[in-house]
Every structure is written in structure tokens, then in C-alpha cells.
Amino acid sequence: MEERNLMNELGRRLAKGDEDAFTQIVERFSRQVFAVCFRILRDTEEAKDMVQEVFTRVYVKRKSFKGHSSVYTWIYRIAVNLCLSQIKRTRVQTVPLDDVAYRLASRTSLPDTKSQMLKDVIAKLIEALPPKQRAVFILRFYERLSFKEIAEVTGTSIGAAKANYHFAVEHLRRLAQGGEDFEV
């Protein structure tokens, strides 16, 4: 059976309170949820705590999962909502944008893929996005979700999800170019 179908079957069993289905869902999906949480929060320990929190909520609310959305988008939704409220609560200062642009602009070529510098630059770029754009970008770019799925996860329209993605990409592009504009 295809992974998605299998997950949705597990979702139906979960909604009936099946603990074994819950265990299987965690086993299959927790690494992916960790990746999303890490990319939004940019902190390993925080992301680990978050994964535990996400699946605790999945378990507690298992019987309210109605199955009209897929179990994937339902769990992504819980993860994204929790991460975004965590950011709201804990991150007061946003990353100074000039710094990212400066560091990128001062280089003539892309840094070595293995270097810490590259990691820092990517982290700074992604952290520079407003939280909602950040979540949409991560779901699209790294998780390869469709805009319909992203709309389900973020509770917006498909149009709004697309617009958020476009804004995010343009935002990242400008930062990486050091603010270079393309006049039409």
C-alpha cells in the first residue's frame, strides 16, 4: 500500500482510539515532524520537545480527528500551530536583515556546502522570514506539499497559501542578493 493511503488508514483507526495505530503513526511520521519543527524553530532541543508535544496532542485529540482532512495535514497543522505560537511567545527580536545580506553579498560564490558558514546563512535567511511565510515556505520547499494541502494545514485559502509562498521566495531572493531589485 502506498505510504499516504497507509497513513490515512492508520488515521481512521486512530480516530477510533486504536493505540497501536497511534504507535505506528508516530513511528512513521515523527522524523518528518521533527524536520518541520526544526526548520521552523531552528533549535534541536526545542524541536525535540515540540515533536513530543505535537504527538501528545495527536493522542489526546485522537477521537476528534474526523478524517475529512488527511491525517498528514492534520498532524502538520498541529505542528505548525504549536511552532508558530512558540515563536510568538519566545522570540522577541527578529534577525537583523542587513547582516544576512551583508554576509551573502560579501561572497563572490556560494560557500562550501559542508561549512558551518553555509548552515548559518541558511538559518539566518529562513529565520528572517515572518513566521507564517516561514511555515508555508518550509511546507512547500522541503516537504513538497501541494498548495491545497498547505491551505489545509495553515487554515487559509489556496490563493493565500500561494501568495505567502511567492512572498517568501521573493523575500529570500532579495536577502540573498543583498537587496538587489529587478525593475520592470
Place this chain on the structure above:
Amino acid sequence: MKSNGHPGDEKLIDYVDGTITKDDRKAIVEHLESCERCSAYVQSLQQIFRLLSHDSVPQVEESFFTYLPQRILKRSQASASRRSWRFAFAPVVAVASVVVLLLVVFRFPAQPEFDTIDLMMSEMSMVDLIDVVSDEDGYDVLLYEAGQALEPADEYLMDETPYDLIEALSPAEGEQLVIEIEKEMKSQTSGAS
């Protein structure tokens, strides 16, 4: 094509992203051959996509994921028994939740998000409510609904559950709450008989 002859930046992003119709794709490829501005834009997009594709997620010890289901089941069961210990019986907790919610509603009366709770309160007597919440499933659903109803306007899920709200009360406030609930329950029962 836009009126200025360029496809538009959104279309170019979709082109690099690979989410574009065959016809649009053909038109863009043709346009890029002759337009310096758009091909430079596409190049800058490809560059940032390439950079971001190198983002790696840190390695986490495998045991973290292996024992995750067990840890969660244990934790949830522990908190369930803590719940039943904290107040001797579930209905009181549930009614307390509703009362706390009402207090919250009262504090922010203008928010339209509280429709669900209003609806619940208008269609259910206190006695019905106790019936619903003495059932474990009913209680879960109620909590879920309450959480949904409390969802703030900016679309993020409210982080606190009614449990958290109750736990945030001081002992004196908690006691006062229980007295008020008991009063309410007594008046409901005497009204029903």
C-alpha cells in the same frame, strides 16, 4: 503575459518551482531567450533555491524516535490520572472549564470566535452538560471544541487548554470556582426535579 510583455515574477517563481502548465512553460522558455531582465531574475531564483536545498536537519539519536510512542502514552496516562485525582470527579472539572471559559468570554465579549461555546451553552442545560462530560469521549470532544472556540483571530491555535486555565488559578480562586459550580449544579438539579 502581463501587459508590459514580461510573464510576471509569480509566474517565474512557479516556473522554477515546476508548478506550471506545459503551455505557460513553453511561453516562458521562449521569453527567457530574449529577455535579459527575466532570465537574470530566474537565475537569482535558481541560486537561492540551490543554496536552500543544502539545508540539513541535525541528527537525533535513534532512541529518541524509538521510545517516543511509549513516552507519550505514559505521559498522557499519567496526566489523565492526575486529572481525576485533582478534582474528585470529572463533571466538576468540566463545568469548571466551562465557567472559566465563560469568564474568558466575559472578558472579551466582542470576539466572534466564541460562537461554539455560546451555542453549546444555549442548547444545553447544566445537567445535559454533566451527562456529556462524565463520558470520557464526550469530555475530550468538549475540550477540543473549547480549544477551537478559543482560537484567536490570527488563526494560530490557542496554546492553553481549559486545563491550563484552571491550573493557573490560585487555590483561593479555585475554591471560589468550585463553590460557584456547586451552587450552579444545585440550582440546576432542583430546577429539574
